Every structure is written in C-alpha cells, then in structure tokens.
Amino acid sequence: MTPHPVAHAHRTSMGLDSRKMAFWAFIGSECLLFGSLISTYLVYKGRSLVGPYPHEVLNIPFTSFSTFDLLMSSLAMVLALAAVQRGDMKQGKLWLLVTALLGMVFLGGQFWEFSHFVREGLGLTTNLFGSTFYVLTGTHGAHVTVGVIWLLTLWVQALRGKLGQRQALTVEITGLYWHFVDVVWIVIFTVVYLIQ
C-alpha cells in the first residue's frame, strides 16, 4: 500500500490517512453486520415450515451472471482509481461511470429476481427462508445502492472538474467500499446460492 503523495495534507502517527483508517475500521464493523445476517440465514436454513424452498426458486445461472457483473464492476473500479491517480480524468470519468452502470445492472438483476420470487409465491413473510433471504440480500442491495449513488456523485464532480488527481484518496476510499460490497456478495452467493 503506497500512499499517494498528493493526497496527504496532514502528518499522521501511523502514516495512513485518517479518512482511510476510519474507513478500514468501518469495513471491520460492517463485517460483523453481514456476519450476523449471514449467521441468521444459516441458523434458519432448512427450518421453513412451508415452501417455496431455496432449491425451488434460486436460479444459479442467472445469479452467476449478476455475480460476474459485480466482479467486472470491481475491475472497472480499479481502472477508475488507477486513471485518477495518474491524472487521466478522461479515463477516470469513463471508468467511474462504467462501475456505476455495472452496479445498476446488478441492482436491476436483483429487482428482477425479487419480483420473480414474489410471483413464484415467496414473499417476505411467507417463511423463514423468504425473511432471511430478503433481509440479507436486501441489506446487500442497499449497500450497492449507496455505492452507485456515491460513484455517480464522484462522476458528476469529475464532469464539473471538481474531482482530479488531488482527490485520488476519495476515489480510493470509494473503491474500498465498492470492493468490500463485492466481497460480501461473493460470500452471500456461495452461502445462499451455491451451498444449498
């Protein structure tokens, strides 16, 4: 982790920018949040009193596509940060927008998935599977939504010429958040979809 020279206005005791350190602490805290939700899902696995049950509704090929899409958005995020760090705002703007668009594709997929499940008879209150599934994936979706809004905000700032190499740290922190949300999805995809 090489600190970027232009982003450091203050001397800090640990040599790590304070905002970035706070964000790492935040991510640590978020791990416990998702850990609790995933644990709840696992505790209630197989304890639904009525269907639909997971194997009846979950569509692994479709969600694999969503997962691939989210992974590609992480790649776009890496490219966006690299571009901003070297001061190439043309590429930076492009990749910020691509990251946000890929995030929106994921959200669109989740919206389609949720409405499809409801048509199949799995509502929030139908059974424990429905409750734990919607609250867990919905919390993740809310995190993606926040990330998309954040990315679009940076993109608009970049369009207005207010985001440049000097704000590379802001983009880096956005990227930390985005990659974290992506990693959480990998866990959810594995636990909920792949290991039924």
Added chain:
Amino acid sequence: MKSWLTTTDHKRIGLLYFWTAFGFFLIGGTEALIIRAQLVRPEGIGVSAETFNQLFTMHGTTMIFLALMPLSAAFFNFIIPLQIGARDVAFPRLNAFSYWVFLLGGLLLNASFVAGPLFGADGLSVAPDAGWFAYANLTSRQFSVGPNVDFWLLGLQILGIASLAAGFNFIVTILNMRAPGMRMLRLPPFTWMTLVTQFLVITAFPVITVALVLLMFDRFFGTHFFVPSGGGDPILWQHLFWMFGHPEVYILILPAMGIISEVLPTFSRKPLFGYTVVVYSGVVIAFLGWTVWAHHMFSTGLGPIADSVFAGTTMLIAIPTGVKIFNWIGTLWGGQLRFTTALLFALGFIAMFIIGGLSGVSHAAAPADLQQTDTYYVVAHIHYVLFGGTILGLFAGMYYWWPKMTGRMLSERLGQWHFWLTLIGMNLAFFPMHLSGLFGMPRRIYTYSAELGVTRFNQLSTVGAFTIGIATLIFFWNLLSTHRRPINAPNNPWGGATLEWAMASPPPVYNFTVIPTVANRLPLWQTERHAPMEPLPERPPAPIHVPGGSWWPMITALGMPVMAIGALSRLLPIVLVGAAVVIVGIYRWAYEPFET
C-alpha cells in the same frame, strides 16, 4: 447559543455530553427510586404492574445507553485529545454528529413517557416495557401491541449510530493523532482503555443493530424471525442480544478502569505499577469479552458442552481482571497517598468491583447460575459492577478532571459527603439484594408477598437507594455551586503526570500552544530516569488555525428521529422527509469547506 449548536470543539462537545448524560442519569435514578418506593413493603400499591415494567425497562436502558456510556464519552471527548497531544479529534464534525444523534435518540426514547395520547393509548405513558434486554417473545406484536417496544428498538438503533460514529472517530484519533514521541506504550492508560473500548463498540454494535432490524421486521412487516408460530426461534434473539450485550458490559467498565488507572498513580505519587501488564490485560479482557455471551443463557438449556465452555471462558476473565486489581493495589503500596475525593472513589471502585466480580464468578458456575437466574442476586451483581464499578470510577474521573474541564475545583468537603453517602447507600441498597435473591425473590415483579420473608431486605435496599439519591443531589449541588466561583484552578492541581495537565484549566480552544514532543510515559514528572518536560509557552508563538463550526452534523442528526417518528406513526411520507434531511445533510457536510 449558535456557537454551541455548531461547535466542533471536542472540549465543548465533551461538556455537552457530560451535562446531557448527567441529566439522563438523574432521570434514570428517579425511575430507580420509584421502583424502590414500590418495593419498600409487600403488596405495594404505588404503581401498577404495567408502569413498573416501564420503569425497570427505562431505568436499565437509560442508565446503560444514556448515562454511563455517554458519561464515559464526555471524558473521551474532553480528555483524549489532551492526553495524546492533539488539537482535536480526527473528525470534529463527526464528533458533533455523534453527540446530536445521542441527544436526539435519548429524547426520543424518553418521549415515550408522554406520547400515549398520540397513539390512542389508555394512559399517558407508552414507554418500553419488555426489559432492557427485551427478550423475544415479549416483544412480538402479538404480546406487545402498542408502540412501547417500537420506541425502544428505534431509539436504540439511533443511539447505535452515535456510538459507532464515535467509535471510528476515537480509534483513528488515538492511533493517528498522537504527538511526536507519543508511542503506543507511552499512551496514558485511560487513552488505552478508550481505544480498546472503541474496538468493542465497532464490533458489538453491528450485532445488536441486526437484532433490532430483525425485530423491526417482525413488528412492522410481519416476519417471524423470533416468532415460534412461523418457525422462528426466540433464543436467536438472546444469542444476538448477548453477543452484543456482553462486550457492552466491558464497554461500560473498561473506561472506568482507565480512569482509576490515572487517579491511583497521581494520588499515590507513584507510576502505575505494571503499566504494560495493565494495558495488555485490558486488551485480553476485551478479547475474552467476546467469547462469553452464552453465560447469560444457561437456563435456556444449551446443553452441558456449551455450558461448560462458556463457564470456562467466563471464569478466565477473572484472571486479567485480577491482574489489574493487583496492579492497582501495587500502585498504592508504599505510595504517598492523598485521600482526595477522587482517590476515595477510585478505592471504592476497587473494593466494590471485587464484590461484583466475585458474584460474577458465582454466575459463571452454570449449576449455581440456574438458582440465581432471574432473581435479585443478578440485580445485585449488575449493580456492584456497574454502580460500584463504572459509576464510582466515573465519579473519580469527575473529581479528578473537573478542574481541567471547567477551571473550577469541586468542593472536597461536599465531595467527602458525596463519597461516603454513596458508598454506604450502595451497599445498603445492593448487598441485601444478594440475600433477597437467594431467598427466591424474582426480579422484575412489581410486588411480593410477606410470606416470602424478604421484606426486611427490601426495606434496607430502599433506604440505601434513597441514600444514593441524597448523595447524588449533594454532588449535583457541588457541580452547580462551583459554577458561581471564579475560574482559578491551576494547570496541574493534583500533580498529574500526563499531558492534559500541561496546559491552562480550562484549556484554550487550540489546546496546546506548541504541540509537545513526548519523551516518556510520565512527561510532567521528575523520576529517577528523566526530568519533567519543559513547560509550554504561555502564548502560541504563531497563530493557530482552529476549524469553524458547522450546522450540518446537527441537521443530519435531526433527520434520524424524524424517520423514527414516521415509523412509529406509520406515516411513510414522514420517514421519507427524515431520510431526505439525512441525505441533504450528508451532501452539504461532505462539500462544505471545512479545514481541520
């Protein structure tokens, strides 16, 4: 007025925390006195069972979330930047945000006492009534129709945001804002314990947030997370709650342990005995604190293996705690003791916390615990550790740091009255509870019969509780009466060794005229190995930039109770208005010019 609403100065925020939390402390104490008045005789008829439920629920919730945690936060805010040699915390606006969220969350919770008519309730009060740990399925909509539990779960979610924001802020402040030479193992023990506490906060609060969100879904949207008829398991609530709840008790006690680790050396004129071991045992306590939650759940029938493991981990915590106690006694040993009020409270902490710790070990033994669960014995234990421990420690800190915070010395004469009445009162109040509990008096029951044979114990407890009440009023008078006196406290009235004593009392807005360079753990003391630090210059040699205030932390915080009010009244537009306030606040906050 405006300067207080927009302040981002950690010292002002510390004072705001102090007075707000002290106000809630008086409210929570009043609730306790009503409880004790009800229980002074068998078949008491002062309050109804419903009111009694609300009183003990709000007493516990208020004392833990609105009094003890924020009183510790008052010292984090005021003292930590001074102890580490910083001009402010890492994120001054986030700090203001934490305070306003805490204040508004506390007001929302307490508004439930008068909100009955708004919800078509029979009485005035719709205060939470399911106990401070709100066990399922007392909290399900089926058994709790009114808004009582909704107030609790929404209020606690808001308060959690305040704690989390402060947690990130203080972790970064302590790790990243230290003065040159202030290595980690030169940090004052109070700063160390604060750091450990904040790590517990940011790991424990997400867990209760999830528990509260699941409960919210059960109550508002009809899910069955904790409802057996839909396959849900009420025990899951207990797991999630205590996974938070046990780290929470260390969140409450570790700052007090840090405070007395400052007070004892100062008034013994000796460095803290075994500083490194005291620090590391605090870290070990925090780690172990995460591995013991199910000792709150022995009576749920977890099975012999789980019971044995959790009994074992719980007893292990006695080791680092005992290490600390021996080190504190080692600090006193051979010291030049000055029995100021601060030292008396610190000594009271040690003695009372040992009693609470011993009854804690008796809970850890699972077979014995089955006899103690849900009796007054548990109430005795929690009050010996949280009153005898945390509150006595906080009082020690108040007498110790009040001159630094306000520039005024508290009266030592009133302080001695305060201390002795508190010590006698708490033992009168809480010691008999061990016995009434062992004789079979259940907690949380609004009355008892004379045949149970616990009347005398209850009378003693009530006399003790009112003695504590009088002592607290003396302290309150002490605080208020000093405010009429001139600001004349010296920089270092007690001869403390740490950096907060190197500057004026109260400190100027920029704290240090020159950021000191720290060469050792006791910078202001002459020891065998080193001379005291050079005094700081009276005036800063160059102008110091102090960040201005900001409205946005308070405005962002305001959106949250609005959202909660919308949820309570089932009005989605109000929720959306609150959310819009939060979002606008965050954007204005992020893009306002603010140089730290």
